[in-house]
Amino acid sequence: MATERPIAVFGAGGLAREVEYLIHRINRVQPTWDFVGYVVSDPSKAGPYDSADLIVGDEQWLIDHDDVAVVIGIGTPVHRVRVGARLQEHLSDDRLPVLVDPSAVYDERSCTFEPGSVVTAGNVFTVNVRLERFAFVNLDCTIGHEATVGVGSVLNPSVNLSGGVNIGQGVLVGTGAQVLQYLSLGDGCTIGAGAVVTKDVPADALAVGVPARVRG
Secondary structure, eight states: OOOOEEEEEEOOSHHHHHHHHHHHHHHHHSOOEEEEEEEOSOGGGOOTTSOGGGEEEOHHHHHHOTTOEEEEOOOOHHHHHHHHHHHHHHSOGGGSOOEEOTTOBOOTTTOEEOTTOEEOTTOEEOSSOEEOTTOEEOTTOEEOTTOEEOTTOEEOTTOEEOTTOEEOTTOEEOTTOEEOTTOEEOTTOEEOTTOEEOSOBOTTOEEETTTTEEEO
16 A cells, blocks of 8 residues: 655745645645655754744755655745755655646646656646756746756746746746747846846846846
8 A cells, every 4th residue: 555755845934835735735636745844954043934843854854864755945046956956965866756736737748847846736838848957836837838947947926938948047037927939048047027038138147127128
């Protein structure tokens, strides 16, 4: 008889709680996970918005509990990239599962979700979409054909990526932003909420507005 596998969420703030809710939603359809608590880099530094009472330990706790899977519940891309890199040093890919909300729509034949990636409720992907390690797609996004979301990048709710969009590593795309077809967003850039991206955005840039323009 199959048993639920223990899983922890790295982070203890609001997004971490949303990831724990995602685990609950998955379990309602198919009992899969046993949520054991939150893991943070330093439990003594838990903030006022953290679920401190549910923190079970730090990264060493994860290393010591080799039966526990972990998913990153942090919304800042640079931190997702850094934490992901540290986890990969010590944990096998089997301990870095992909979490996909049961309501998500995508072509299972051609879409690729790498270890540690997360897809929340209401998302619609078409064909040949690729989420690289630790990518996070928040609520109600649409992603077109042959689009790639890079390592640790975050799409906030209601983002639209047209076909062929290539997003680099550690990118933040703000709520409601739209990126037109076959454009590239460079590593570490930020796209403001509601922006409409009509040109490639270079690495580490901030692009805002309609049409989006690079600031600074």
